[in-house]
Amino acid sequence: MNSGREVIDGRLTVEGFSVAARAFADKWKTHNQSLPPWSWVPLINRTLLLSNQQEEGYLSLENILILSSLEESTEDESLNVATECSEKEEPVDHTILNQENEAHYYDFHIVYSASYKVPVLYFRGYCSGGQPLSLDVIKKDLPSCSVSLLLQSKWTFITQEEHPYLNRPWFKLHPCGTEDWIKLLSQSSISAGCQMPVELYLVSWFSVVGQVVGLRIPLEMLN
Amino acid sequence: MANEAVKYVWEGAIPLQIHLHKSDVASHPAPPPALVLAPRIGYLPLLIPHIKPYFKDSLPPGEDSIWFDYKGVPLKWYIPTGVLFDLLCAEPERPWNLTIHFRGYPSNILIPCEGEDFVKWNFVNSLKEAQYIINGNCKNVMNMSQSDQEDLWTSVMNGDLDAYTKLSPKLKMATIEDDFSRKASLSSPQSRQGATEMDVAGQVKTARVPVRLYVRSINQDFENLEDVPEIDTWDDISYLNRPFEFLREEGKCFTLRNAIESLLPEFIGDKAQTSGEERSKDDDTEEADGLLREMGEIKLARIQGIEMKLEIPFSWVVNNLMNPEFYLHISVLVKAPQR
Numbered sequence: 001m002n003s004g005r006e007v008i009d010g011r012l013t014v015e016g017f018s019v020a021a022r023a024f025a026d027k028w029k030t031h032n033q034s035l036p037p038w039s040w041v042p043l044i045n046r047t048l049l050l051s052n053q054q055e056e057g058y059l060s061l062e063n064i065l066i067l068s069s070l071e072e073s074t075e076d077e078s079l080n081v082a083t084e085c086s087e088k089e090e091p092v093d094h095t096i097l098n099q100e101n102e103a104h105y106y107d108f109h110i111v112y113s114a115s116y117k118v119p120v121l122y123f124r125g126y127c128s129g130g131q132p133l134s135l136d137v138i139k140k141d142l143p144s145c146s147v148s149l150l151l152q153s154k155w156t157f158i159t160q161e162e163h164p165y166l167n168r169p170w171f172k173l174h175p176c177g178t179e180d181w182i183k184l185l186s187q188s189s190i191s192a193g194c195q196m197p198v199e200l201y202l203v204s205w206f207s208v209v210g211q212v213v214g215l216r217i218p219l220e221m222l223n
Numbered sequence: 224m225a226n227e228a229v230k231y232v233w234e235g236a237i238p239l240q241i242h243l244h245k246s247d248v249a250s251h252p253a254p255p256p257a258l259v260l261a262p263r264i265g266y267l268p269l270l271i272p273h274i275k276p277y278f279k280d281s282l283p284p285g286e287d288s289i290w291f292d293y294k295g296v297p298l299k300w301y302i303p304t305g306v307l308f309d310l311l312c313a314e315p316e317r318p319w320n321l322t323i324h325f326r327g328y329p330s331n332i333l334i335p336c337e338g339e340d341f342v343k344w345n346f347v348n349s350l351k352e353a354q355y356i357i358n359g360n361c362k363n364v365m366n367m368s369q370s371d372q373e374d375l376w377t378s379v380m381n382g383d384l385d386a387y388t389k390l391s392p393k394l395k396m397a398t399i400e401d402d403f404s405r406k407a408s409l410s411s412p413q414s415r416q417g418a419t420e421m422d423v424a425g426q427v428k429t430a431r432v433p434v435r436l437y438v439r440s441i442n443q444d445f446e447n448l449e450d451v452p453e454i455d456t457w458d459d460i461s462y463l464n465r466p467f468e469f470l471r472e473e474g475k476c477f478t479l480r481n482a483i484e485s486l487l488p489e490f491i492g493d494k495a496q497t498s499g500e501e502r503s504k505d506d507d508t509e510e511a512d513g514l515l516r517e518m519g520e521i522k523l524a525r526i527q528g529i530e531m532k533l534e535i536p537f538s539w540v541v542n543n544l545m546n547p548e549f550y551l552h553i554s555v556l557v558k559a560p561q562r
Contacts, residue, residue, distance in 0.1 A: 114465035115352050115433070132331060159348075160334055162299070164464060167457040169334040 007196045010179030010186065011117035014056060016198045020119075021059050021110065024202035031220045036061065038110075043165065058165075059110040059202075066104045066125075066141050066214070103128050104141055108213070110202065111164055118178040119202060121209050122163055122170040135160065135171060146212045173209060181208065228543035232527050233384040235263035237308050238318040239270075241291075243278045247325045250281035258318065262382050263305025263527060264546055266342050267291050267298060269380060274323060288328035290336075291321050294453055297329050300336045301345040303546055309525040310437045310460065310554040313451035343376050346548055353433040353549035354396060356466045363395045379547045387547060396549060399430055399538045400471075429470050432541055433550045436463040436486055440519075440559045448523075451556070463487075467537075479540050480533035483524060483555060523556040 012020060025038040042057040109122040125133035125141065133141075135158065163170040185204045186196040196204065203221050210217055241257045248254070257277040259270055271289055291298040293311050298321070302310075308319055328335070336342065351361040367375075371393060378386035438461040445451055454460060467482045524531045526544045545551045 115356050162301075162334055164462070168332065169330070 007182075007186070007198055007201055010182035012112070012119070012198065012201055013117070014112055014114065016201065017112040017119060018055060018057070020198050020201040021057075023199035024110075024206065025059060027203060027221045028217070031218045035064070035215075041109075056112070058112065060107070061109075062107040064106045064108070066106055104133060104137075106141075106213075108215070109163070109170070110206075113175055116175045116178065118175050118182070119205055120175045120178075121173045121213070123172075123213060124168075124170045132169075138171070141214075142212075143214045146214065173212060178205070226543070230384060232544060233262075233264060233382055233387075235305060235527055236260045237263060237304060240318040240320045241274055241277075242320065242322050243281060244292075244322050244324045246327070247278075247283065247323075248281050249283040254278055254281045256320075261304045263303065263308075264379065265304050265382070266300060266302075266345075267304055267307075268300050268336050268342050269339065278323070278325070282325050285326060287325045288337075290324050290328050290333060292324065293319075293321050296454060296456060297333050299333065299457070300342070301334070303552060305528060306435075306437065306552040306554060309528055310439065311454060313439075313523075313556065314448040315528075339380075346376060346379065347372065349548040349550060350394075354394065356431045356433045357396050357549065363393070367393060391547075394549075399432065399541055429468070431466040431468050432482075432537075433545075434463075434465065434467050434482070434486065435550050435552045436465075436483070436555060437461075437553070438463065438487065438555045438557060440557050442559050444558060445522075477537040478534050479524065479531055479537050480521075482537045482540075483521060483533070483553065487519075487521075487555070487557070519560040520558040521555060522558055523554075525554040525556075526551065 007016065021038075021040060025040065028035075029037040038059045038061045040057050041060050042055055044055075044057075104125050104127065106123060106125045110119050111122055112118075113120045125138045127133065157174050158171050159174055160169055161172050162168065182196075182201070182205060185208070200222070203217070206215075207217055207222065237260070239259045239261050241259060243254055243256075245253070254277060257274050259273055261267070261270055268289070275287075275289075290300070293307075296311070298307055308315070312319065347364070351364045354361045354364050364372075371390060375387065375390045377383075378390060439454065439459065440461065441451060463486055465486065467486060469477055469481075469485075521533070524533060526540065529544070531540070541551050
């Protein structure tokens with residue numbers, strides 16, 4: 001009997017997602033302090049309906065300032081991400097502002113898909129004036145290796161769709177196939193005779209998905 | 224294989240009266256509105272080739288980026304036309320007066336639509352999602368040949384039910400057995416291949432049904448539908464894209480009410496009622512009044528333009544009233560619980 005806290009076939013129940021989300025946000029806060037924490041947005045704030053069965057919601061990370069470098073470093077393919085109010089951090093020497101010479105901000109939401117039973121990453125970019133960035137511009141901000149990954153992979157392609165709750169166009173990483181590569185990630189735990197604990201689901205998921213949009217997570221988070 | 228109800232659904236259409244937005248009028252006098260019959264299961268952008276000839280001589284110079292609005296609310300082009308009508312017009316307006324724009328696409332609100340391919344992509348994407356929900360995977364859609372996919376889409380665009388009926392078995396969508404109404408047609412055996420969680424008899428045990436629920440919540444009670452206030456923005460509507468899941472039990476009939484209530488737990492169970500039904504004898508006591516005020520109430524559920532009786536078996540509703548992409552779109556008007 002699935003209590004909802006198990007990962008079955010690489011997929012999550014909505015209860016499992018809530019548990020995994022909080023565990024992910026906690027670990028992120030502990031191990032990934034160079035970035036702001038994820039916040040949990042209950043659906044009750046975003047829809048007219050009140051779900052009294054479980055607290056449903058999504059994870060949100062917003063106003064991330066992306067500085068992209070024109071010179072690619074082969075060692076570090078992740079984006080040079082700065083927090084918005086980073087009085088303590090200096091920009092790294094080899095980074096310069098992106099080609100438009102303006103700051104690009106990004107919002108990331110991790111939303112549960114009831115259809116596919118997996119998390120889905122939604123994101124959007126905008127200038128400091130709030131004007132949305134097109135996918136072409138966004139692709140220039142992404143690490144170059146992930147752009148080619150996107151172009152080649154059937155598992156990670158970006159589409160522009162409406163945010164499930166906010167009535168605005170966002171970009172989304174298509175979820176079809178998620179459960180397949182999650183199962184691959186779980187292989188080692190399955191052969192050791194145990195299931196992937198639901199608390200680690202989003203951490204594992206994000207270790208792959210985050211790289212596509214240039215957000216890396218420290219290895220400590222996977223413990 | 225198509226039965227009578229499905230034929231009615233495919234033939235359903237909304238008469239539209241399309242007005243050119245005044246900022247796009249560059250001719251004098253302004254052109255009269257265009258009258259178009261829009262298939263319920265179709266999409267607004269597909270009507271553009273029929274509408275544009277009426278207005279092309281009136282347009283200012285420049286490139287077209289076409290969108291529609293109803294009383295100032297930009298219309299989401301990827302929602303089937305019939306659903307938009309059922310949802311946005313509490314009291315059905317005939318003809319339905321819409322405004323067309325050829326400039327100034329609100330791209331901060333609407334996802335882009337630059338032609339038929341966008342509409343087709345949206346359709347195929349929804350079909351994949353529906354198949355994933357029903358079968359547990361979308362490999363049948365993915366494995367469909369390009370020309371079959373093309374032909375399926377064309378049959379939907381043209382409202383050609385015969386062509387659609389010949390092609391849709393290739394999708395091998397598992398069906399929900401419809402035990403509770405007279406069978407006008409037989410479900411073809413091959414449609415059960417590829418489904419998961421089946422028992423030996425081939426019936427789906429744990430069924431997931433693709434549903435898209437559009438909920439309009441109003442605070443005041445009303446006598447007539449024409450008293451329902453109009454929506455100002457899409458934020459006035461809650462959209463739920465989640466499947467209805469149920470375990471088939473012998474002899475248990477899931478009704479439309481069961482389905483809606485499970486997706487809207489706020490209005491569930493013996494506390495919920497539709498207007499006029501199930502009132503207890505103690506209705507006049509203050510306590511009962513207090514309870515009634517607290518609960519929400521499902522005032523109306525519309526599918527394919529029909530105001531549904533909520534006791535209808537859900538399996539019949541799904542099998543007969545779903546859209547060609549296998550989604551059941553339900554527009555619901557609820558009176559919000561008082562807090």
